[in-house]
Amino acid sequence: MKELFALVDCNNFYVSCERVFNPELAHRPVVVLSNNDGCVIARSNEAKALGISMGVPAFKVKNIIDRNAVKVFSSNYALYADMSSRVMETLSTFSPEIEIYSIDEAFVDIAGFNCSLTDYGRNIQRTVRQWTGIPVSVGIAQTKTLAKIANRIAKTSAKADSVLDLTHSPYLNKALDKTPIEKVWGVGLKTALKLKRAGIETALALRDVDISWIRQKFGVVGARTVYELRGVSCYALEQNPPAKKSISVTRTFGREVDSVEQLKEAIASYISIAAEKLRQQHLAACVMTVFVATSRFIKNRYSNFYTMEFPVATNDTVELIRRGLVCTDNLYRKGYRFKKCGLTLNSLVPEGQIQGSLFDSTDRDKSGRLMQAVDAVNARVSCPLHWAAEGLNQSWAVKFNRRSHRYTTRWDELPVVA
DNA sequence: TCTGGGGTCCTAGGACCC
DNA sequence: TCTGGGGTCCTAGGACCC
Numbered sequence: 001m002k003e004l005f006a007l008v009d010c011n012n013f014y015v016s017c018e019r020v021f022n023p024e025l026a027h028r029p030v031v032v033l034s035n036n037d038g039c040v041i042a043r044s045n046e047a048k049a050l051g052i053s054m055g056v057p058a059f060k061v062k063n064i065i066d067r068n069a070v071k072v073f074s075s076n077y078a079l080y081a082d083m084s085s086r087v088m089e090t091l092s093t094f095s096p097e098i099e100i101y102s103i104d105e106a107f108v109d110i111a112g113f114n115c116s117l118t119d120y121g122r123n124i125q126r127t128v129r130q131w132t133g134i135p136v137s138v139g140i141a142q143t144k145t146l147a148k149i150a151n152r153i154a155k156t157s158a159k160a161d162s163v164l165d166l167t168h169s170p171y172l173n174k175a176l177d178k179t180p181i182e183k184v185w186g187v188g189l190k191t192a193l194k195l196k197r198a199g200i201e202t203a204l205a206l207r208d209v210d211i212s213w214i215r216q217k218f219g220v221v222g223a224r225t226v227y228e229l230r231g232v233s234c235y236a237l238e239q240n241p242p243a244k245k246s247i248s249v250t251r252t253f254g255r256e257v258d259s260v261e262q263l264k265e266a267i268a269s270y271i272s273i274a275a276e277k278l279r280q281q282h283l284a285a286c287v288m289t290v291f292v293a294t295s296r297f298i299k300n301r302y303s304n305f306y307t308m309e310f311p312v313a314t315n316d317t318v319e320l321i322r323r324g325l326v327c328t329d330n331l332y333r334k335g336y337r338f339k340k341c342g343l344t345l346n347s348l349v350p351e352g353q354i355q356g357s358l359f360d361s362t363d364r365d366k367s368g369r370l371m372q373a374v375d376a377v378n379a380r381v382s383c384p385l386h387w388a389a390e391g392l393n394q395s396w397a398v399k400f401n402r403r404s405h406r407y408t409t410r411w412d413e414l415p416v417v418a
Numbered sequence: 419t420c421t422g423g424g425g426t427c428c429t430a431g432g433a434c435c436c
Numbered sequence: 437t438c439t440g441g442g443g444t445c446c447t448a449g450g451a452c453c454c
Binding site for chain 1: 450451452453454
Binding site: 033035037039041057059244245246250297340342344398 | 419420421422423424425426427428429
C-alpha cells in the first residue's frame with residue numbers, strides 16, 4: 001500500500017505551553033530561554049516578527065526584549081514534557097500508527113483513509129487544541145520529507161490556515177519552489193552551502209537534480225532526501241523506537257566552578273540522573289565517558305574527557321558515582337574555572353542480558369533492590385532522595401530565574417482560579 | 419558580565435585476520 | 437631476495453535533527 005504521512009507539529013511549543021496557563025500572553029511577544037537563561041529556544045510569532053532569532057544568546061537581544069516588553073521565561077521542562085504527552089495521547093486516538101518524533105512533533109500514518117485528508121487534518125488540529133490547549137499545524141504527504149515541507153507552509157500560509165495536504169496537489173511544484181534548500185529536512189548548514197555553490201537553491205531544484213551526482217557528492221543520505229522529494233518514501237514510520245545506544249547528561253553550571261569537590265558534586269548529580277534513565281529503560285552500561293570543560297569563549301581554555309570500561313555492565317547509581325569520581329580526579333586541573341561537565345553512557349545492554357564476570361565480587365541482587373527502592377520512593381514524592389556525593393547546597397546548579405509554575409506535575413504549583 | 423542539551427547515522431581510515 | 441589483497445570490525449569525527 002502507498003504510504004501516507006501526516007506530520008503534526010506543535011506551534012512554538014514551549015511558548016504555547018506557557019500560554020495555556022497564562023492567557024494574558026496571547027498575542028504578545030513571548031520567548032523561552034535555555035538552561036541558565038542562556039539562549040532563546042522558543043519564540044512566539046510576535047517575537048519572531050521582532051527579529052529575535054532562534055538560538056541567539058539572550059544578552060544579545062536584551063534591547064529588543066526591553067523595548068518591546070517581550071515576556072521572557074526560563075525553560076520549564078517538567079511542564080513541557082507533561083503537555084507533550086497529553087498532545088501525543090490525543091494524537092493516538094486518531095491512528096494507532098504514530099511515531100513520536102520529538103517533544104513537539106509526531107508522524108501519523110494515515111494510509112488507507114478515504115475521507116478528505118484536509119478535513120482529517122483539520123479535525124486533528126481542532127481536537128488537540130480543545131483537549132490540550134496547544135495549537136498545532138498539520139502537513140500531509142507521501143513521504144516524511146514532503147510532509148515536513150507541507151507542515152512548514154501550513155504554519156505560515158494564511159490560505160492553508162495550519163493544514164496543508166500536498167498529495168496530488170497542483171500546488172506541489174510551487175510549494176517546493178518556494179522552499180529554500182536549507183529548510184529541507186536533512187539538509188543542514190554545510191550541505192546547503194555546497195548545494196548552493198552548485199546552483200541548487202530550492203527544494204524543487206534539488207528534487208530534479210541528477211541522482212548519481214548527488215550520490216557521489218552527498219552519499220546515501222543525500223540520495224534519500226532527493227528520492228523523498230520525488231515522493232519515494234525512504235524513511236518508514238518508526239512506531240517502536242529502537243533501544244537507546246547512548247544516554248548522556250551534560251549541563252552548563254549556573255556559576256563557574258574551580259574546586260575539585262564541586263566538580264565531583266556536579267558529576268555525581270548528573271550520574272544519578274543518567275543512572276535513573278538507564279533503569280527506566282531497563283538498560284545497563286558497559287562504558288562511561290566523563291568530560292569537563294571551561295568556557296569556550298575565554299583564552300585560558302581546557303577541556304578533556306576520560307573513558308572507563310566496566311568489567312560488568314551496570315545501572316547502579318552507587319557504583320557509577322564511585323567510578324565517575326575517579327574519572328573526575330583524572331580530569332581535574334587546578335587553576336581552571338570550569339563551566340560545564342557531563343557524561344555519556346555507552347555500550348548499553350538490556351538489563352536481563354548482563355554478562356557476569358568471574359572476578360565480580362559485587363552483590364548485584366542487593367544493590368538492585370536498593371535501586372528499586374530508591375526509584376519507587378522518588379516516583380511518589382515531589383522532593384526526591386539524593387546521594388550524599390551530590391552535595392547539599394549545589395551552588396553551581398543551573399539557574400532558572402524566570403521559570404513559570406510546574407502547573408501539571410506539582411501539587412504545590414497548581415494553577416489557582418481566583 | 420551573560421552563548422543549551424540530547425540524540426542518531428554515515429563515512430573514512432586504521433587494525434587485524436587469513 | 438621477492439612482500440598481496442580482500443574482508444571485517446572498530447572508532448573518531450562530521451553532519452544532522454529537535
